[in-house]
Amino acid sequence: MAVNTTSASHTPRAATRQAGAPPQLRAIRVHQQRIIKTVILTVTSLFLGIPPLSMLIFTLRHPLSGRWSLDPWKAIFTADGSALGADLSTLWSGLGISLGLCMATVVIMLLLLVPVMVIAHIRSKRLERIIEWVATLPLTIPAIVLVVGLGPIYRWLSTDVLSSNPIWLCFAYAILVMPYAFRALTVGLNSIDVLTLCETARSLGASWARVFFRVLLPNLWQSMLSASFISISVVLGEYTVASLLGRMNLQVALYQLGQSNSQISTAMSLLALLFGVLLLVSIDLISGAMRRSKENNQPCL
């Protein structure tokens, strides 16, 4: 039977041998690792960067004439697309609706998920697992299948209960953002000893409302912020549900605008993408700032 050299190289003895290798050999290995890292970083950057870069070029260079100009961007920032023969009112309307949807979805998501997850976390691990399973479902069900179920409900909602105002898409979106928001909130709940904090506050005389607002929320705000930002990103990029249910939002408006002026549409898509990226980066920056702040305040007595 052949000796398995691969597994042998992972043993502590092999690692010690590597550490004790001659300096030239070590330098070669470090160099090789640097090359591998650079290749991976380059490929990933190209994979992620080429589409937005192509979009940017597309907005600056007319597809037919090949003329370079900033007109699509000017149209967006001056809110006047007449020079390019585009009516931007649909775009502003879609943007307004999407921003409204972001707010409504975040509010519903927080009101629904935070108390339920806190209660499940305190009361029952089993219930927590069930909620996790339910919250993950929207990831496994394709949006088009979801719409098949949501269609009749929205028909009933728009005729008998509410109206056909696209803002009511917030209920569907609250379901769509659930898997992402659930994960973000779970991280927050697991980072503190929720049960002990609750019991301590209760034993000191706090009502459940005070425990929730005075003790738990201040310790969960970071994860709630993460959940909100991720939800906003999802809502701003959502097209399928709104389109299939015949409602207007930013992505539907962009699609419609794309029929008349694809450059403005693409520029706006790029801005929406940039906004989403900024939100996600800001989560990272806030977390990093908090971590550094805590580390700076640790004289370790």
Next chain:
Amino acid sequence: MPLTQHHVVPSETPMQNNTASVSKQSVTQAAQAVLAESAERGGGVQMFGIDKIYAGSTTKALDNFNLEIKPGEMVVLLGGSGCGKSTALRSLAGLEDIQHGRILVGGQDMTSVPANKRGMAMVFQAYSLFPHMSALENVEFGLEIRGIGRAERKRVAMEKLELVGLSDQAGKYTQQMSGGQQQRVALARALAINPRVLLLDEPLSALDAKVRVQLRDEIRRIQLEAGTTTVFVTHDQEEALAVADRIGVMHHGRIEQIADPTTLYRRPTTEYVATFIGLSNKIPGSSNGTEAEVFGHRVPLLDGSASGAAVNVLVRPENIILRAQASDTPGARAHVMMIHFLGSLVRVDTIVDHSGIPVTVQMPASELPTGLRNGSVVTLEPLPIPALAA
């Protein structure tokens, strides 16, 4: 203290009817005595016939648990893992629902009063400071809930931080404090609301040995100064013996024996208590209920001892004399297996010849016979100090 609408006589409630081992009459008498005493002195805890079964379990975590604590007293609940000591404390705090029984505090029925209305305060084993608040804000928390003004709250909070020696750390957050400091702040926070009963659930378990001893003594000092009725849960018998007015040794969800530390050590009433508190040698002998014969010597027996031709007599290591060589006087011939030097004391493990019974003897180091080593032949003689036969 005037009686309030909460006052009840436990035996008059349907719940009490379900309590198996506590008779209606005894509970009624006990409760009435307690009510009278509580009305006079304004404090104290009584737990009668408490049963607690956790969801999904068939075993009783508390099985007809009874406990009475006088106002201002510190009672330690001591026992091994799973004996129900923390459950008893949490039931008293209102953090666990009980199936049967009654809990009275200062004569008031607290059985169905929610945790936040019981006027108690608890210090947990896990560090439980609110991470988003400074030490001062943590101590102020309970006062804020009680609607006390900012200036007064700060004054009281600083006073309590001073009491635990942390007034100079008032502005620090949890991550800036050591474990011992966090537990001190938690203690100050609990004391700030002037609780009717202070509950300590293994508050020292997470600390290192040196800090544990230091804080243990501080807790006792503060408790005596404040005069707060206190229930302290621990599995560490040294801790219990050091701080308690009385210790309740728990086993299988009930208190086996409750007494002051000296009585508990010298006059255990059950085999479990005798073996759990300190060391005990189990030496076979015969008993008539008042005296036992051990290694040919008569040893007086404690109340509740078993009688019979074959009993185990539980003799403390310091109640056995070790003679350096085999002698003609009555006693057991044994061989030394191991000698442990414990500073001022020395402990000698021996094996009795023929029977093979292990017997440990403890004595002051100055009394250790010279030349004694592993394998030495010795004679063991029990002192005529009362022991328990089981």
